[in-house]
Amino acid sequence: PEEEDEATPWKVQERWEDAQARKSRLKPGGGKARGDEYELITEDQIEFIKHEYLTGERDVDEESEDEREREQRERMERAKTKKEKIRAERAALPIYPYRDELLDAIEKHQVLIIVAETGAGKTTQIPQYLMEAGYSNMGKIGCTQPRRVAAMSVAARVAQEMDVKLGGEVGYSIRFEDCTSDKTVIKYMTDGMLLREFLGEPDLATYSVMIIDEAHERTLSTDVLFGLVKDITRFREDLKLLISSATLDAEKFSDYFDNAPIFKVPGRRYPVDIMYTKAPEADYVDAAVVTVLQIHVTQPTGDILVFLTGQEEIENAEEALKERTRGKGSKIGELMVCPIYANLPTDLQAKIFEPTPEGARKVVLATNIAETSVTIDGIRYVIDTGLVKQNSYNPRSGMEQLLVTPVSKAAAQQRAGRAGRTAPGKCYRLYTAWSYEHELEDNTIPEIQRTNLGNVVLMLKSLGINDLVGFDFMDPPPSETLIRALEQLYALGALNDRGELTKLGRRMAELPLDPMLSKTLIASEAGGVSEEIATVCAMLSVGSAVFYRPKDKAIHADSAHAAFHRGDVGDHVALMNVYNAWAETDFSQHFCYENFVQERAMKRARDIRDQLVGLMERVEVEMVSDVDNHDAIRKAVTAGFFYHAAQLQKDGSYKTVKNRQTVHLHPSSGLREVLPRWVVYHELVLTSKEYVRGVSEIKPEWLVEIAPHYYDKKDVRDEAGKKMPKGKGRASMTA
Numbered sequence: 001p002e003e004e005d006e007a008t009p010w011k012v013q014e015r016w017e018d019a020q021a022r023k024s025r026l027k028p029g030g031g032k033a034r035g036d037e038y039e040l041i042t043e044d045q046i047e048f049i050k051h052e053y054l055t056g057e058r059d060v061d062e063e064s065e066d067e068r069e070r071e072q073r074e075r076m077e078r079a080k081t082k083k084e085k086i087r088a089e090r091a092a093l094p095i096y097p098y099r100d101e102l103l104d105a106i107e108k109h110q111v112l113i114i115v116a117e118t119g120a121g122k123t124t125q126i127p128q129y130l131m132e133a134g135y136s137n138m139g140k141i142g143c144t145q146p147r148r149v150a151a152m153s154v155a156a157r158v159a160q161e162m163d164v165k166l167g168g169e170v171g172y173s174i175r176f177e178d179c180t181s182d183k184t185v186i187k188y189m190t191d192g193m194l195l196r197e198f199l200g201e202p203d204l205a206t207y208s209v210m211i212i213d214e215a216h217e218r219t220l221s222t223d224v225l226f227g228l229v230k231d232i233t234r235f236r237e238d239l240k241l242l243i244s245s246a247t248l249d250a251e252k253f254s255d256y257f258d259n260a261p262i263f264k265v266p267g268r269r270y271p272v273d274i275m276y277t278k279a280p281e282a283d284y285v286d287a288a289v290v291t292v293l294q295i296h297v298t299q300p301t302g303d304i305l306v307f308l309t310g311q312e313e314i315e316n317a318e319e320a321l322k323e324r325t326r327g328k329g330s331k332i333g334e335l336m337v338c339p340i341y342a343n344l345p346t347d348l349q350a351k352i353f354e355p356t357p358e359g360a361r362k363v364v365l366a367t368n369i370a371e372t373s374v375t376i377d378g379i380r381y382v383i384d385t386g387l388v389k390q391n392s393y394n395p396r397s398g399m400e401q402l403l404v405t406p407v408s409k410a411a412a413q414q415r416a417g418r419a420g421r422t423a424p425g426k427c428y429r430l431y432t433a434w435s436y437e438h439e440l441e442d443n444t445i446p447e448i449q450r451t452n453l454g455n456v457v458l459m460l461k462s463l464g465i466n467d468l469v470g471f472d473f474m475d476p477p478p479s480e481t482l483i484r485a486l487e488q489l490y491a492l493g494a495l496n497d498r499g500e501l502t503k504l505g506r507r508m509a510e511l512p513l514d515p516m517l518s519k520t521l522i523a524s525e526a527g528g529v530s531e532e533i534a535t536v537c538a539m540l541s542v543g544s545a546v547f548y549r550p551k552d553k554a555i556h557a558d559s560a561h562a563a564f565h566r567g568d569v570g571d572h573v574a575l576m577n578v579y580n581a582w583a584e585t586d587f588s589q590h591f592c593y594e595n596f597v598q599e600r601a602m603k604r605a606r607d608i609r610d611q612l613v614g615l616m617e618r619v620e621v622e623m624v625s626d627v628d629n630h631d632a633i634r635k636a637v638t639a640g641f642f643y644h645a646a647q648l649q650k651d652g653s654y655k656t657v658k659n660r661q662t663v664h665l666h667p668s669s670g671l672r673e674v675l676p677r678w679v680v681y682h683e684l685v686l687t688s689k690e691y692v693r694g695v696s697e698i699k700p701e702w703l704v705e706i707a708p709h710y711y712d713k714k715d716v717r718d719e720a721g722k723k724m725p726k727g728k729g730r731a732s733m734t735a
C-alpha cells in the first residue's frame with residue numbers, strides 16, 4: 001500500500017473515506033437501508049474470502065524505480081502539447097529504460113526471445129525502436145498478434161504515437177481487411193495472416209524483422225509459424241527474428257530456437273489481493289454482475305476488468321449492469337460499461353482505451369483477449385469467472401466444438417496480474433480456493449493439440465511441406481488428428497490418394513477459410529449459384545449474431561424471422577433471403593429494425609461478401625446466379641459439409657451419419673418444427689445439449705453423389721416404413 005499514490009496521499013485518504021461513507025450508507029447501523037438505492041443494486045451479496053497474495057515482482061531497485069516513476073509522472077503532468085504527452089507516456093513504460101540494451105542484443109543475435117510482462121510496451125514500442133534504429137530501411141518490420149482486435153487497436157495506437165495516418169507507415173492486416181499501403185513499414189497482422197503471406201512470399205523477403213508476439217498464447221497459427229520462421233532464419237541471415245512472450249516459461253522457446261538468448265525486462269507489478277468465493281457460484285454471469293456492483297459501492301476508485309467467455313455473455317452482463325444502475329449514477333457514481341471481444345466493431349474499440357471521466361468508474365467486460373493481448377490502463381479490480389471458451393476437438397469422432405472450459409492456473413494468474421499494473425489491486429475469483437487448487441490445470445494446452453488441423457495441413461501442403469510428421473513442431477499434434485485432417489482433405493478432394501495437393505486443393509488453400517467453406521465456395525460454380533453461396537458463406541461468417549429477439553417483442557421477432565424461412569428451405573437459404581431482402585432495400589437501416597436483424601452484423605456480412613467475391617475471382621470461380629435454385633445451393637453446401645450430415649431419429653434427435661453421434665437442432669434453426677430426415681449442419685455448439693446450428697435439409701443420395709470417397713449406399717439407407725415423428729409446425733410454416 002505504500003506505493004499507492006505516494007505523491008498525493010491525501011487523495012487516497014479521501015477516496016477511502018468516500019468509500020467508507022458509501023459502505024455505511026449501504027448498511028447503516030449494520031442493517032440495510034430501506035428503500036435505499038444501494039440495497040437495490042447489491043441485494044444478493046457474494047461473500048468472498050481472501051486467501052492469497054499475488055506478490056509484487058519489483059525486482060529492480062525499488063527506491064530508484066519509485067523515484068523515476070515520480071519524475072515521469074511529474075514530467076507527464078507538465079507536458080503540454082500532445083507530442084510531449086506521448087513522449088512522456090512512452091518514456092514511462094517499463095521497457096523504455098532497456099531500449100538501447102535491447103537494440104544491442106538484437107543487433108548481436110539473429111534470434112532473440114523477449115520476455116516482459118503484459119503492458120510493458122513490447123507490442124507498441126519494439127517496432128518503433130527498431131524503426132528508429134534504421135531496420136525499416138532494409139525491409140518491413142512485421143509483428144504478429146493472435147487476435148484481430150489486438151492487431152487493429154495496437155496499430156491504431158502506434159500510428160497515433162508516431163503521428164501518422166493508420167494505413168500509411170503503420171498498418172495492419174487481418175482476415176477480410178487489409179489496412180496497409182506501399183508506405184507501410186510497421187505492419188501488425190494476425191498470425192493467421194502471416195501464415196497466408198508465406199504462400200506468396202515463402203522467404204518473407206520484404207521483411208527485415210519479424211516479431212512473433214504473444215508467443216505464450218500458443219495459438220495454432222503461432223505454433224505453425226514457429227516452424228516456418230525457424231526454417232527461414234537458416235538461409236536468411238539478414239532477417240531478425242524476435243519471439244516475445246508475457247510469461248516466464250521462455251526457456252522452452254529458447255530451447256526450440258537453438259538456444260536463442262532470452263532478454264528479460266524486469267516486471268513492475270504491484271501486489272494483488274486474491275479473493276475466492278466461499279461457495280461455488282452457479283450463475284457466473286450473474287455473480288460477476290453482482291460483484292461489479294459490490295465493488296462499485298464499497299471500494300475506492302479504480303476500474304474493473306471482468307473476464308467472461310463470449311460476446312453473448314458480455315452483452316447480457318452489459319444489459320444487466322445498465323439495468324441495475326439506471327438513474328442511480330448521481331448517487332453511486334457513473335458506471336461506464338465497455339465490452340471487448342473478438343468481433344467488436346471497430347468504432348467501439350477505441351472506447352475501452354479512453355480515460356475514465358472524473359467520478360466515474362469504468363467496467364471492462366472482456367473475453368480472455370484482455371488476459372495479455374490488450375492492456376487497459378487504470379484497472380485495479382479483476383473479476384475472474386475462471387472460464388474461457390476454447391476449441392476442443394475429438395479426432396475419433398471428427399467433432400469440433402467451442403466449449404466453455406476452466407482456465408489454467410497460469411491463465412488465472414495472468415488475469416489476476418491485470419489488477420496490479422499501476423497500483424496494488426484486488427482480484428475476485430468467482431470460484432472457490434478448492435477449485436483453484438484441485439480443478440485447474442497448471443498450463444493451457446496449446447491449441448494445436450486440441451483442434452482440427454484441416455486448415456493447417458492444407459496450408460503446409462501448399463507450401464510444399466509434405467512430411468507433416470517430421471515437421472518441426474514445438475509440441476507436435478496428436479498423430480490421430482493429423483491423420484484425420486489428411487483423410488478429410490482427401491474426402492474433400494483437396495489431396496489425391498498419394499497425399500499430394502490436387503488442383504482443387506491448391507485453389508482451396510488460396511482462400512482464407514476453413515477447407516469445408518472453401519470447398520463449398522468452389523463447388524458453387526458448378527451449380528450455377530456462386531453469387532448465392534458467397535452470400536451464404538458471408539452470413540455464416542458473422543456467426544449467430546444476425547437475428548435478435550427482444551424479450552418484450554419475441555412474437556414479432558419470431559414472425560419476422562419466420563418469413564425468411566418460408567418454404568422450409570433451411571437455415572442457409574434463410575440467411576441468404578435475409579441478405580437479399582436487405583440488399584433490395586438498398587441496405588436500409590429501417591429494414592434491419594423492422595425485421596429484428598442486427599444491422600452491424602449485416603454490414604459486416606456485406607464487407608465479408610465483397611472480400612469473398614474478390615477472393616473467388618482470384619481462384620477463378622465464375623460469379624453466376626440462380627437465386628431460386630435452392631437444391632443447387634444446398635448441394636454446394638453439402639459439397640463442403642458432407643462430414644456434418646445427420647439423420648433424424650425416432651425421438652426427434654439426430655445422429656451423425658458416420659460417427660453415430662447424437663445431436664439436436666439448435667433452437668435458432670428454422671427447421672426445428674420441420675425435422676427433415678436428412679440434414680447437413682454448419683457447426684456444433686455445446687450448451688445444455690449438443691446442438692447443431694445452421695442446418696439445411698438434404699437428399700441422402702446427394703451424399704453418395706458428392707462424396708463417393710466418404711459415403712456409400714449403405715450409409716444413407718433410409719429405412720423405409722419406419723415411422724418418423726411428424727413436424728408440428730409444418731403446415732403453418734409452409735402456408
Ligand code: CDP
Binds near residue numbers: 121372374
Ligand atoms: O505488448 P505489451 O503487453 O508489453 O504492452 P503494449 O501493448 O505495448 O502496451 C503499452 C502501453 O500502451 C500500455 O500502457 C497500454 O495501455 C497502451 N496502449 C494503449 O493505450 N492503446 C492501445 N491500443 C494499446 C496499448
Ligand code: MG
Binds near residue numbers: 213214373
Ligand atoms: Mg502485447
